[in-house]
Amino acid sequence: MTDLRTLLDSFVEWHLDAYPVRATLLGATGREDTLGDQSAAAWTRRDAETRAWLDRFAAVGDAGLSLDDSVDRDLVLSTLRGEVILADEPEWRRDPGVYVGPILSGLFTLFLHRLRPEADLVASAVARLREVPGVLAAAKANLDASISPALVVKRALGQARSARAFLTTALPGEVSDESLRRGLVEAAGPAADAFDEFATWLAEFAERAKGDWRLGERKYSALLRERELLGYGATELHERGKAVYAELDAEMRELATKVPGGSEDWHAVMAALQNDHPPTLEAMREEYAAETERARRFLIDNDLVPFAEGEQCRVVPSPGFQRPILSVAFYIAPPPLTTSRLGHFFVPFTPEEFTEEQVRQRLATNARAQMPTIAVHEAYPGHHWHLSWMAGGERTVRKLFRTPYFSEGWALYAERLLNENGYFADPAHELAHLDARIFRAARIVVDTALHCGEMSIEEAEQHMATKASLTPGTAVGEVNRYCAWPTQAPSYLTGSLEIEKIRADYLAAGRGDVRSFNATIAGSGALPLGLARRVALGG
Structure with missing residues (x-):
């Protein structure tokens, strides 16, 4: 339908212009020289425009729409409705990470993807560095201590304190030409000074921050129903988590x-298995690389999925600026608006200031028994396979917007898929696979209880340390993440269970085999699960 497609094209351009750092991550060119306007006026304008876009898409009826067109429309609607649900306390007024994260990632991804010549990348980085003092000044003007949670502020503070080393050392280290590198170092100095001053200000601001990090049952349930398109709210999700935990x-x-x-006593068995871990962080990276290649070969040998042409997954240390806030492995996809199919599996290195014992705990949480499952989740056929495969799709809007309830659900489903096909043949590996799954069940229980006011942070940390195979230090980092990122932690197991149900219905309807199901549903994007069901089952 021409009118909808024109509307979608206009919306995509608006979104990329409004969020230039995200455009860089997606591979959209022409916006690399700015971090975007972060003033209160600009944020207020974008909030109003978001509501206007919601009204325009809501006015598009079903008449004349193909299945794919209606799915695209409903994807945009669910995304925008999610933003509106949270609009009464917008993130740009309560979370310093809204400013800190995009600055650092906006510089990092320029050189991660290397979509242009080095001189052009450095010119864009210098342009963005020059905007850093202004962005941080806007953050100080915009943030409201009455609604900013101290816990959320302190997460951003950890990143802000890592900025100087990243800007003045790690970032220039990406540049091979000496004269270009000198120019980048020169531009990085004032930006690093601004971050130092901002970190000092944030430490003081954290003392004044009085906001509540809890989302509350009403908003939590609204996001599940209206953004994720699930047919239930927080209470039912909590009970589902407990039931699956008991089964596992x-x-x-x-x-x-x-x-x-x-x-x-599987807790004791897992604790014993965690004593067998790589001796160093770099050894951990090397072993993950070997496990990643083993998983890829298994997929080929068993013909479980097709592969995107030219796909490649690099296994690398996590960037320094992410280490204070992420204690687990993660993945950055190929920029889907380009032809690149190169993804990056980031191994969870520790911050420089970690003690020897803290490093040991991180290594123990990535024990050799657990590494096969984690590599499957992050790489093959988890995130890397999925996101490199879906990047070849024709629907642009599906490359821009994805929900963790599908993307993380898919990665956990990928673990289940390989277990069904005999990949975790060693009982220790299979136990670790199930441990990863029960860990996600515990996340459902804890996240819903935290944000609905039924569990304290201390109780949540104890729950995760005793109900899952997390070291105490990792449990602290996990719970901190749940508090700052409501509804994300349940996405893994919730999504996996829903995808498994869709597959059962797909096979029962005779629409194809497991390989064709994997290719179809994963190739459709990372849609809210109600939409993924419509795509897989044809209506």
């Missing part, structure tokens, strides 16, 4: 007896 607990008790020296 029983399964793991039986399996743990098959591990050499094991018993029904």
